[in-house]
Amino acid sequence: MQRHDMAGAITTRLLDWYDVHARRLPWRIGPGDRRAGIRPDPYRVWLSEIMLQQTTVAAVKSYYADFLSRWPTVDALAAARDEEVMAAWAGLGYYARARNLLACARAVSAHGGAFPGSAAGLRDLPGIGDYTAAAIAAIAYDEQVAVVDGNVERVVSRLELIQTPLPAAKPAIRLAMQALTPPDRPGDFAQAMMDLGATICTPRRPACTICPVVEPCAARASGIQETLPVKAPKAEKPLRVGAAFVAEHPRLGAILLRRRASTGLLAGMEEPPMTGWTARVDGVTDITAAPFAAEWTLAGTVEHTFTHFRLRLSVWHAETGAAAPDGMWWQPFDGLGDRALPTLMRKCIARALDPERPVAKR
DNA sequence: CATGCGTGGCA
DNA sequence: TTGCCAAGCAT
Numbered sequence: 001m002q003r004h005d006m007a008g009a010i011t012t013r014l015l016d017w018y019d020v021h022a023r024r025l026p027w028r029i030g031p032g033d034r035r036a037g038i039r040p041d042p043y044r045v046w047l048s049e050i051m052l053q054q055t056t057v058a059a060v061k062s063y064y065a066d067f068l069s070r071w072p073t074v075d076a077l078a079a080a081r082d083e084e085v086m087a088a089w090a091g092l093g094y095y096a097r098a099r100n101l102l103a104c105a106r107a108v109s110a111h112g113g114a115f116p117g118s119a120a121g122l123r124d125l126p127g128i129g130d131y132t133a134a135a136i137a138a139i140a141y142d143e144q145v146a147v148v149d150g151n152v153e154r155v156v157s158r159l160e161l162i163q164t165p166l167p168a169a170k171p172a173i174r175l176a177m178q179a180l181t182p183p184d185r186p187g188d189f190a191q192a193m194m195d196l197g198a199t200i201c202t203p204r205r206p207a208c209t210i211c212p213v214v215e216p217c218a219a220r221a222s223g224i225q226e227t228l229p230v231k232a233p234k235a236e237k238p239l240r241v242g243a244a245f246v247a248e249h250p251r252l253g254a255i256l257l258r259r260r261a262s263t264g265l266l267a268g269m270e271e272p273p274m275t276g277w278t279a280r281v282d283g284v285t286d287i288t289a290a291p292f293a294a295e296w297t298l299a300g301t302v303e304h305t306f307t308h309f310r311l312r313l314s315v316w317h318a319e320t321g322a323a324a325p326d327g328m329w330w331q332p333f334d335g336l337g338d339r340a341l342p343t344l345m346r347k348c349i350a351r352a353l354d355p356e357r358p359v360a361k362r
Numbered sequence: 363c364a365t366g367c368g369t370g371g372c373a
Numbered sequence: 374t375t376g377c378c379a380a381g382c383a384t
Contacts, residue, residue, distance in 0.1 A: 052380040059370065093368030129382045149380045194380055203378075265367070307367050343369060
């Protein structure tokens with residue numbers, strides 16, 4: 001099939017640019033390896049792509065290294081305990097990804113340990129949607145398939161001057177990306193588009209002067225590149241409030257923890273006991289909601305922003321030698337790093353144990 | 363098709 | 374400081 005000259009020009013320029021400027025990332029093979037016919041390990045591509053869903057490269061790097069070190073193959077990951085994987089994922093966010101990761105590993109392992117060999121087959125696995133299936137197939141199998149993520153939506157809408165608002169523009173963007181994707185090196189092309197979007201064709205202040213495809217860019221020609229893609233305005237995030245209770249057992253050197261419900265927000269993760277989170281700003285800091293009677297003192301507040309609301313928690317602290325209530329346990333301090341504690345919960349614990357200091361990261 | 367689902371970095 | 378949003382998926 002003859003490709004249009006414009007499409008061919010964009011593809012060629014981007015691949016040439018990628019050969020020089022490709023970001024060196026732990027899950028990528030080197031250009032020399034690619035030319036030698038070496039293909040990336042589908043397991044590593046898959047692991048990196050799941051972690052990269054809505055998550056920055058900088059945040060992923062240490063988690064990727066840790067997972068690959070602990071579980072070098074899909075069979076090793078499939079054999080891991082749920083709790084071990086959730087704890088390893090703690091802090092990275094979107095915890096359904098970790099549950100789906102394990103479910104996917106076990107499905108693949110149960111069928112001989114080889115990932116499906118096409119985007120269509122990959123798409124049926126848990127945690128793998130249109131984007132991830134296409135990305136793995138293009139990168140690991142050289143399948144000529146359109147890989148469309150947020151970067152590609154932005155780059156393509158600018159190149160082709162697609163002014164329809166998202167998400168209505170998605171079909172047109174996918175068609176345009178399909179027309180640009182070459183039969184040779186489709187994976188490199190997809191990664192080139194994503195690298196371009198991450199480093200040059202950025203949401204704000206795109207660096208058009210150093211862009212390898214500035215000449216064929218229709219939005220740049222019109223001077224409206226910064227207005228694309230058009231998106232519907234986002235609803236503002238309401239404030240919810242609540243109270244967390246960090247009970248400390250001085251003799252054991254431990255704090256009281258429990259496990260959250262298996263569905264919903266932070267599903268299956270662990271936490272200190274706390275109230276529900278309500279949109280009502282009054283009353284919820286009431287210490288009558290504490291897990292047991294003790295000399296509770298207010299250590300401070302913790303604020304955290306989720307996808308669709310902001311949360312302000314009053315953090316209470318008490319020392320006690322009481323037995324752990326049903327469904328809770330005394331967790332020794334020296335094991336906290338290995339628990340499935342989301343960032344929010346680590347903030348609460350840090351605030352309670354040292355009200356003066358700023359909250360430390362994981 | 364709209365909504366729920368985390369977190370950290372950056373302008 | 375506040376808002377924005379990054380290599381999306383499931384329902």
